[in-house]
Every structure is written in C-alpha cells, then in structure tokens.
Amino acid sequence: MTVEEAERIEVTVGAPAHGGHCVARHEGQVVFVRHALPGERVIAEVTETHRGFARADAVEVLEAAAERVEPPCPYARPGRCGGCDLQHVAPDAQREWKSTVLREQLERLGGLEPTELAALDLTVRALPGGPLGWRSRVRYAVDAADRAGLRKHRSHEVVPIDRCLIAHPTLQELPVLASSGRRWPDADEVTTVVSSGGDVAVRELGRGGTRTVDGPETVAETAAGRDWRLPADAFWQVHPAAADTLTTAVLELLRPAPGETAWDLYGGVGLFAGALAGPLADGGRVTVVEADPELVAAARANLADLAGVEVVQAPVERALRRRRIAGPVDLVVLDPPRSGAGREVTEAVAGSGARAVAYVACDPAAFARDVRTFRAGGWRLAEIRGFDLFPMTQHLECVGLLLPG
Ligand SMILES: C[S@@+](CC[C@H](N)C(=O)[O-])C[C@H]1O[C@@H](n2cnc3c(N)ncnc32)[C@H](O)[C@@H]1O
Known part of the structure; x- marks a missing residue:
C-alpha cells in the first residue's frame, strides 16, 4: 500500500537530506519528512505524493531526539511559514545537520x-x-489582500506574519507587515534592507518594476577592508x-x-x-x-x-x-x-x-x-x-x- 496525500503515517526518521528534511521509509516507500530529526519516531502528515516518494510534515513527536528544541518563532510550524526549516533543531545540531x-x-x-x-x-x-536577528535583507511576498508576508513551504500561498525572528531587529521595526496595517496594492514583493553602514531602505516590486518606498536608492556596506555602495536591492550577502x-x-x-x-x-x-x-x-x-x-x-x-x-x-x-x-x-x-x-x-x-x-x-x-x-x-x-x-x-x-x- 502506498502513502496517500493528507494521510497520517507513523515513521522512524533517518538521516537529514538536502532540502531541510530527513529521509524515512513507510511500507517500502521513501518519505521526506520536515520538522523532524534523525532517530525520532513521529506521526507525519503526507503533503505530497509522487512516483516513488512522498513528502510529509511531522505533526506529532512520539519519541523526541535530544537535539529537539521548541521553535522560537510561532510561524515555524507545519503548514505555516516556509522560511525556516530548522528552528526545531538546537543550533549546534543544525550545523552538524548541514x-x-x-x-x-x-x-x-x-x-x-x-x-x-x-x-x-x-x-x-x-x-x-547567534541564530536570530541576523538577516539584513528580507523579501516579503504580497497576498491577494495586499498584505506582506512569507510563503509557505513549496507553495505560492502567502502567510501573513507580524514578525520574522531571523530578520535584523531594525527590519522588524519597519511598518511593512500586515500587523502594522500597511497594505501594498501596487506590489508583488517588498524588500527591506539594513546595511552595515546603517542605511535602511524599503523597495517594492510590482508590474511597473521596482521603486524605493522608503530610504535611499543606494546603501553603504563595509567589507574586506573597503567601503562599498550598491543599489538597495542589489545582491549582497544577507x-x-x-x-x-x-x-x-x-x-x-x-x-x-x-x-x-x-x-x-x-x-x-x-x-x-x-x-x-x-x-x-x-x-x-x-x-x-x-x-x-x-x-x-x-x-x-x-x-x-x-x-x-x-x-x-x-x-x-x-x-x-x-x-x-x-x-x-x-x-x-x-x-x-x-x-x-x-x-x-x-x-x-x-x-x-x-x-x-x-x-x-x-x-x-x-x-x-x-x-x-x-x-x-x-x-x-x-x-x-x-x-x-x-x-x-x-x-x-x-x-x-x-x-x-
Ligand atoms: C551568489 S551571487 C555572487 C555575487 C558576488 N560574488 C558577491 O559575493 O557579492 C551570484 C552573482 O552571479 C550573477 N549571475 C547569475 N548568473 C550569471 C551568469 N550566467 N553570468 C554572470 N553572472 C551571473 C548574479 O547577478 C549575482 O550577482
């Protein structure tokens, strides 16, 4: 019998694999399980079925690994924000996983x-x-109600959020997200940037291209012993x-x-x-x-x-x-x-x-x-x-x- 979408299965979780999941087997079939850790016994809800493999989210932990921690962010849960895959893993164990x-x-x-x-x-x-508050560039997606949020894992669906804990504290203060009441009728995406030189910028990307909403057009960075200036949404390490x-x-x-x-x-x-x-x-x-x-x-x-x-x-x-x-x-x-x-x-x-x-x-x-x-x-x-x-x-x-x- 193969696994069916939305079915709940009980599995023992194996090694981590590329993509933020661990590999498990259920009745001979490979199942890629998110929100789990190697060695755990979990109840997993099947989210996708394919020829030869399925994907699932661990929704109940029957036997927890020692490295399991409570995810600090309330959105880092099955079916919610897809941005963080490893919040349930202790930071040292995240690096061992990688x-x-x-x-x-x-x-x-x-x-x-x-x-x-x-x-x-x-x-x-x-x-x-540390593992939180580091992200100096965050790109939010805009949902059908013009609210900025983050996408679900492997989905275009936008989850409205009121904060992103891995974002730099300066970016968390900006009135960009749904909780601030801000709406983005002209945008498909909103990018927020804080640079090492202290510049803060908000850009929106819509049908008419990109435009600066707040802050300067270019931002200052310092790295490799040099000063840099670049367009606010240009590639720079986050x-x-x-x-x-x-x-x-x-x-x-x-x-x-x-x-x-x-x-x-x-x-x-x-x-x-x-x-x-x-x-x-x-x-x-x-x-x-x-x-x-x-x-x-x-x-x-x-x-x-x-x-x-x-x-x-x-x-x-x-x-x-x-x-x-x-x-x-x-x-x-x-x-x-x-x-x-x-x-x-x-x-x-x-x-x-x-x-x-x-x-x-x-x-x-x-x-x-x-x-x-x-x-x-x-x-x-x-x-x-x-x-x-x-x-x-x-x-x-x-x-x-x-x-x-
Ligand atoms: C990972 S970023 C690295 C940028 C830079 N080395 C840095 O550390 O800031 C990759 C860069 O490759 C550029 N790029 C992507 N495809 C390219 C291609 N086929 N030829 C040249 N540049 C490309 C992107 O515009 C981007 O700037």
Whole structure:
C-alpha cells in the first residue's frame, strides 16, 4: 500500500537530506519528512505524493531526539511559514545537520571516495551573532489582500506574519507587515534592507518594476577592508558577517601573490575582486565577470580606485565562449547562483591554466555536481570551509579549494 496525500503515517526518521528534511521509509516507500530529526519516531502528515516518494510534515513527536528544541518563532510550524526549516533543531545540531548534508552530496553527486571525504574537514562553522536577528535583507511576498508576508513551504500561498525572528531587529521595526496595517496594492514583493553602514531602505516590486518606498536608492556596506555602495536591492550577502568571512576564506585558500592574474566570476559588485586586488598589486590583474548591468555599474564604481581591475558585463559562459576572457590565468573565484556554474563554465575554468580555484557555493548539490566535473578534468577538492550563513534555515555556504592534479 502506498502513502496517500493528507494521510497520517507513523515513521522512524533517518538521516537529514538536502532540502531541510530527513529521509524515512513507510511500507517500502521513501518519505521526506520536515520538522523532524534523525532517530525520532513521529506521526507525519503526507503533503505530497509522487512516483516513488512522498513528502510529509511531522505533526506529532512520539519519541523526541535530544537535539529537539521548541521553535522560537510561532510561524515555524507545519503548514505555516516556509522560511525556516530548522528552528526545531538546537543550533549546534543544525550545523552538524548541514555538515552531514555536505558530506552526502559530495559523496553521491560529487563522486568523492570515503578516503577523500575523510581527508576533508566538513565542519560547518557558526558566524558571530547567534541564530536570530541576523538577516539584513528580507523579501516579503504580497497576498491577494495586499498584505506582506512569507510563503509557505513549496507553495505560492502567502502567510501573513507580524514578525520574522531571523530578520535584523531594525527590519522588524519597519511598518511593512500586515500587523502594522500597511497594505501594498501596487506590489508583488517588498524588500527591506539594513546595511552595515546603517542605511535602511524599503523597495517594492510590482508590474511597473521596482521603486524605493522608503530610504535611499543606494546603501553603504563595509567589507574586506573597503567601503562599498550598491543599489538597495542589489545582491549582497544577507548575513552581516558573511562578506568578511567569505573574503577571508577565499584569500586564505588561494594565497594570491603579487603580480598574479585572477578572475572573479559571477562577481556581483566586485567583492572578491576588491579583496584580491591588494595582494595581487604590483602588476597583478583581476577581471570581474557579471551579467547584471546594475551590478556591473556598481562594481565599476566601487573598484574605480584599484589599478589592474577590469569589469566585463556578460554571462560568464558567453564571456568564456567568445574569449572576452581567456586563460592562462593564475587564480579563479567562482561564486555562481544556486544553480551552480554548470558543465560548460566548469570545464572552461578547469582548462584555464589556473593554479587554484576558490568555489564559493550556496547550494551543496550544485557544488558537488561541479566538483564532479572538475574531478573529471583532473582536478581535486583539496580543502573545504563550511559556514552557517543562514541559521535556522536548511541553507549552508561553503568555500572549496580546487587544485589541478
Ligand atoms: C551568489 S551571487 C555572487 C555575487 C558576488 N560574488 C558577491 O559575493 O557579492 C551570484 C552573482 O552571479 C550573477 N549571475 C547569475 N548568473 C550569471 C551568469 N550566467 N553570468 C554572470 N553572472 C551571473 C548574479 O547577478 C549575482 O550577482
């Protein structure tokens, strides 16, 4: 008998898997269970059925794991806000969970052998500041009644909320959410931003594009020993300690030397190029490649004081195909979106003559697939640093050092 949607099943929960759930089995069928922990016995309500697997939410815990805690947010419950997947897990155990996911993805999708995995430190490290109040950028969705809220897990349905506990305290004060009485008749989404320079901005995205509702058009950030200015809703790391943590990891792993050349691929406003430019000075060069024209303009402005930095506006794959950038190059930073760099870009980077690549990854599955491509091209994953840039959620960030040979 297979599991049916809305049916309640009793299962023993197994290991965490990519995506914020644990794997269980019910009558031979795989069930991905959210709101659960490995080793628990739970009653789970089936939310989706597919050929060969089902999804379910743990709605009653019969035998709790020692790592289970009461979720601090009342919306982090089955059927409510889908933003946080791990609020029911103690913070240390969240990082162990992420480390397990990283290992599993590198083994299954990356093709790493047990001996290679054993040689890597897959610890996922906490950033300063604790698991709540960190998020410096929050994008809310607007529901049919023009109220701003957050979406349910795997659904377009918007849950009106009166606060988001992982949001930075400054953002929680803003009169944006339904509880403030504020309505958003012209918007599909509302973005709130607080920058390290103290700027606070609210932008709405609607049929007419985006517009600033409150605060400045651009915000100031400080990272990697430099000051940055960027459009309020442009890409920037959402954890206040993330930009410094990632640039430090990239510099420590790549060890740039004066006179070397580097590519900063998927460069955004040029964060990694800005960090590399100093150590590469005395004849070194960095080329940033970024597709978004607004980010390219910000990168050019932010990096204008640095000699030897060029910013190319193009999709990375096209820049490589049309030889707008071409090897040999010494160092490469790859920081692609969640979907990863993909085979074409990864093969081109593997053939670029680089002596080292730092791959900054926000999705362990896409990262592992690209690692497999590097390995097929004769490279190896020499070191990895995992960071908990998104506490309370299933997301993890890592920086991998890939070396040829
Ligand atoms: C994860 S962000 C990294 C940005 C930057 N490295 C940083 O740390 O601030 C990924 C960036 O890749 C850009 N992007 C996405 N697809 C791209 C593509 N095919 N070619 C070039 N840039 C792309 C996005 O606009 C975004 O700025």
